[in-house]
Amino acid sequence: MFNKILIANRGEIAVRIIRAARELGVGTVAIYSTADRDALHVHLADEAICVGPARSTDSYLNMNNILSAAVATGAQAIHPGFGFLSENSKFARLCEEMNIKFIGPSAKVMDMMGDKINARAEMIKAGVPVTPGSEGEVHTTDEAVKIAEEIGYPIMLKASAGGGGKGIRKVNNVEELVPAFEAAQAEAQAAFGNGAMFIERMIFPARHIEVQILGDSQGNVIHLGERDCSLQRNNQKVLEESPSVAIGHTLRNEITAAAVKAAQHVSYENAGTIEFLLDESSGKFYFMEMNTRVQVEHPVTEFVSGVDIVKEQIRVANGNELSVKQEDVTFSGHAIECRINAENPKFNFAPSPGKITNLFLPSGGVGLRVDSAMYSGYSIPPYYDSMIAKVIVHGENRFEALMKMQRALLEFDVEGVITNVDFQLELISDPHVVAGDYDTSFLGNVFLPEYQKEY
Template identity: 50%
Template sequence: MIKKILIANRGEIACRVIKTAKKLGIKTVAVYSDADRNALHVEMADEAVHIGPAPSNQSYIVIDKILDAIRQTGADAVHPGYGFLSENAAFAEALEKADVTFIGPPVNAIQAMGDKITSKKLAAEAGVSTVPGHMGLIADADEAVKISDQIGYPVMIKASAGGGGKGMRIAWNAEEAREGFQSSKNEAKNSFGDDRIFIEKFVTEPRHIEIQVLGDKHGNTLYLGERECSIQRRNQKVIEEAPSPFLDAATRKAMGEQAVALAKAVGYHSAGTVEFIVDGKQNKFYFLEMNTRLQVEHPVTELVTGLDLVEQMIRVAAGEKLSFGQDDVKLNGWAIESRLYAEDPYRNFLPSIGRLTRYRPPAEGTTADGTVIRNDTGVFEGGEISMYYDPMIAKLCTWAPERLTAIDAMSEALDSFEVEGIGHNLPFLSAVMNQERFRSGKITTAYIAEEFKDGFTGVIPDAVSAEMLAAIAAVINHRLQARAIQISGTIGNHARKLGKDWVVNLAGSDHGLTVTEGTGNTRVAFEAGNELVVATDWQPGQTLAHVDIGGDTIALKVDLKGPAIRLRWRGMDITARVRSPRVAALAKLMPEKLPPDTSKMLLCPMPGVITGVAVKEGETVEAGQALATVEAMKMENILKAERRGTVKKIVVKPSQSLAVDELIMEFEG
């Protein structure tokens, strides 16, 4: 059996591997860069080795540094996690030469499947249906446009060695094909050290469904059901589930058997994933790629099969046979995974970095109603979110016997998840969980683009939700006022009295109401005639409130901002102001403070590094023209002009690091 595993990775997946290794009684070694010196995976491992500066191309993907860490610690096996060197054949080969067990597939399988061009040819030979496209290498942007014209738009431009949504662009015309080719090429080179690009037809109304395969070194290969990964943003998965709400048993079997056939064609062993694009109209599926590693979204498969995939990978690497067959694989219940990213949904999901001033995930385990909550993470409260790596904070998973129950459990778990200090996508995830289209299962990879055409601006409360939040704000205010009147030392005729009549302003509307304290609850009577009974153990200073209201039990985040009460629930972010009727009347007379005019400025939308400036001072630019390029968290972002104008002043230089909203250039009036 393997005695000591070095995890050639960081963050959440490194912590995940360490947990299973400890369960099996195997020692672990973490590696870390300058930026990760105090990271959670370093603390969890039995040993840790420093491997270099923060940029991954100077640390985590430098093979010699990983090999040196192996020699220092005497590790006899390596788990690569996902990303970094996980699908690098040269790395697997180097481990083989060093007589170190690679907890992954054989070198030839990585070479064949890791190259998307080669993998598509092999898939076709193995009888797997494939998407029409150009499988040869593409020399330059002109050739990319020519090929795209021949295939017919829209097309998908992809890095041959890509993964995680990097090096991918959808082009709907020749101009986008030219621009997308160069951006994909740049991202691929920076992320994978391989800038080869290919182009294929983009399937409209596509669903992204993948099959989990598992094989041993004795010729046994199985499929463990599927995962639906259609909720994506910029080709990066955001929400996954198992099984898929779209597949029937016959299609599941057909996809699974094709996935196994492909795996066997390359002598595959270990865990791997065969990804398919499924045509939602014609119910046809096409091979997309094979990932020769553990997937980010593997927990949902674990939750519905009861298998520990990391454990299976370790046992297979050690030479054990699989202890079960295809007929033993049963899909039980439904699992949902939400990826919590350090991305600000209110700023078009741009990366956010900084310190986690608060990080309180919901309690893990089986709840009273039988649902399961799981949270895979690599961060901790007080830790730093770095600009050098992917923006993953955590993967929150829920399991229940049925899909809608699992979704409801996820919605409640998200409401209880506290994250402060950085921008994050929790409110967006909450919004999706409560959308009827998602709940119905009628989803495609275009879901986010179609449902949030103008970006995410938060969920606007309906009349029922607004009334609930107004009642909760009134009760919170009642608690604050009750505490305030207990302050000692006040002069008798200046002592505060606990009022009953209030006006709550939220979401642009006023709610006149009366608050009456009862036995164990508080009654809120609205001027309109409705009444809500509120019971909560919330006290001033608490940031999470559990409230029984109108027969429902909910959790919501509470943040006191001076006289204002900020409430966050189900994707809503509402600031309530509770005033006496007299003060509310006067507040309507106050002038509105307008934000400063930044229409003549290009501000950096995220913390990142300027990798290029495409214009010069005095140049006239047109709407849609590229102005500058910012790289953040391994993604290249092209900033474009919103309208015609003349560049007055450029205040940045290439390679300069910028903070959010820092000035890049100014335009003439």
């Protein structure tokens, strides 16, 4: 096993990785920016090293400084967490060249699956269903108009190198296409340095279903069930649960088998997620994309499967076989995760950085977990994402999980910054959500208009 790993991230995921490594007997190195000098992950790690100023581009995205930190501290591997460099094939390739293990898939696989156009082509080869769409990159509005006419409206414009909801636009007709294409392309160019787009027919209404997979270097690939991530705002997930109430036994077997087939086709190693859109009316599902990293919502799967995904990541990167086989994986109960952000839902979810003057995180009882890097007196810097905690619950059934989440959110108390706790409490208590009657349009088209009427 590794003696020491470096965590190339911050916040709650850095804390999560440090804890998993410590339970495996592995030493840890935290990196931090000058703005994160007092962050919890810095205090918890065995060693900590500053890699640059506050701006992400100068610190958490600074490949040279991060690799230098790994060499200086003698770290044998780097865990990228999610976000930042976690899906950057150049960084993974540099790790390989420096004989530092990147805890994730190879750069080759990241290139194959991280680019949405390449991933789509590979899934077609693998026999995994994909939505009708463009066969390659789309660079001009003239191309876009022609392709949209062929596949039919409504369509989705997506950045080939995209992620995090950037470079995505829904287009209902030809009048909307040109301005939407130009806006999405400009956003993609600014965010990813790549303005290449592709077009897919929009599956609407739809469920967003993703399947957690794990693979090792011996060719073993397993799935850990599915998550329903359909409650989204601006293509960003707000709440996740497992299992999905929209999927029965037969469809679950089909969609998880397709995910395993997809991962096997590209000889996938480490943790990853295959994302699908499910057309509930027909029961058909379509490959959307693959995330070649651990997901924000991985604790939901850990609760229902009993498998520690982060520990498996470290073991697999060390060359070990997966600790479980598919026949060993059993699923129990229901799990839900709510993302708690420092933001103001009353003002279009504007970020709300500042000093936390008092903090009480919910606790007590079986099946409650809070992943956070917050503490009383900590000042949330304005430079990074606004997520401050994840509340995850597990119950014997969905009703128990819903009630446990309501209880947990009622106990969550933070002073000094504005959060979306009350918003999440209203969402988890909404009759449609309680009944499991929602799709990807529900939050934006149904819940938010009613919620915002109050303000």
